[in-house]
Amino acid sequence: MSSEREFSDIIAGLAKKRGFFWGPSPEIYGGSAGFFDLGPLGKLLKNRLENAIRTSFVRANFWEVECPTVSPAAVWKASGHLDGFIDPVTKCTKCGQIFRADNLIEEQAPDTLIAGKSVEELTEIITKQGIVCASCKSPLGPVDSYNLMMKTRLGLDQDAYLRPETATSTYLLFRRFLTFFRDKLPMSVFQIGKAYRNEISPRQGMLRLREFTQTEGQIFILEEDEQNWPQFEAIKDVELPLLSYQAQEKGKTDPVKMTISDALKKGHFQKQAYAWCVYLAYSIFRNMGFSEDKMRLRQHMETEKAHYAQDAWDIEIHTDSFGWVECCGVHDRGNYDLTRHQEFSKEKLHVKVNKQPVVPNVLEIAFGIERPLFCLIDNSFQPESEERDTSWLRFPPEVAPIQIAVFPLMGKPELRVPAQEIFGAVMDAGFVAQFDVGGSIGKRYRRQDEVGTPFCVTIDYTTIEDGTVTIRDRDSMEQVRVQKKELVEILGTLIKGSVQFESLMKASK
């Protein structure tokens, strides 16, 4: 391997070769940027991440729902995405470069009011103020709007859009949730599903997609409960790696470890319930297998906040491919969404508090799954070394796509037949396992290392004599000999992490 190749290329090459992800899709027609196919191992890995997410949310008392990915235009008018999700753009009449109209006006005529202006009004401002192309100073064309939502049609003539986030489709169910939760707030729900954004020019492979899988947890909560969150007590002393906006203004990039209650005292978080959401998001990422030293929580600067956000912190993962990657947003959306949908739909989206109608607030945890998927492969990657002449993936055993590989030491029938029996038992126990007889034993270990299989079971001549098999550990390349009949149970504890391989070795000596 030549060292000058970019790290992200190495990851993409490995992903292609071993069936994690392929693209851009559809490859045989040349591909469209922003679309990828998941191969067998990528899909397995994604399922494991989704399971980790589900388990985490369910334990935190969230209930999963699923909504359509297409909604009529009225929904997106109300949510603000039809107007707020657009960029006003203008094209230079001479050199053809495209600019954000609002940015150009702000730069060249800073005193002009542009908030809420229509494209026609922006065009007028450009003409009157003499705004010109930033690169060649030529006149600009009329302002057009570019919407990042993908448009489609229902029936003959009803405009509709593919959802750019799952959150909005969840909010539309508010009244149904009230019934389900027997009118008791807070109500916690989450959704895992596809969302679509028509990015102008997606780059960086799996990190900016036009179609991706979003996970979004929502808590509907009354303002008075946000400062008095029952689950807060249990987590207040947990330390989180925080990078506040103040620290960023000072040019800092390293997070500071701080307990959650200290962060509240210092004003980094405003509300207990929001702080708990940040903690929950962080713990979901820990459960997906990310290590503490690759993560930081970064607060949004005032200028980065979305149209609905009151406060926003991101989880960022450090990668060797792209540096810090934004992977998850925790948003205090206030009551913006429900208020808007109440106004536009004319349906009552409030609860009664002291006989007064109150629109609850929403706290949200939102992330795409493809980004963590890529980041986990990136973080797990171990380059070839003197010990191993292929690269390998150090997935945490719980999320590794293939959990177990079973080999006869050699392809001879007297080993192959018992090996196949053991393979069958491992599959019956519910593991995702692979049987391999091709090539030398060393080569087969390498093949499994390359896709991150944590444990290999090998059947040798001793197996025939005394009924033991060996378990080989990916990380240490050490082996331990166990009885056949204990194998499945031991593998289970190793993969769950309730027993470490090292202690198993000590016990067997």
Added chain:
RNA sequence: GCGGCCAUAGUCUAGUCUGGUUAUGAUCCGAGCCUUCCAAGCUCGUAACCCGGGUUCGAAUCCCGGUGGCCGCACCA
């Protein structure tokens, strides 16, 4: 979207400037032999000029368009 560079087996690559045999090499992959634990070896085999059009007797090679990639600008609610 704009500008610059680029596109050859699954992967990496030679050949393109200067058009002309059966498109180079490695690796991977498959079959077989051998092999009692970390890429051994040997034999055989599969597999490629991004797509479309043009110039030409003849195009991987030259020209145009498209698609995709990288870098810069813009964009990333």
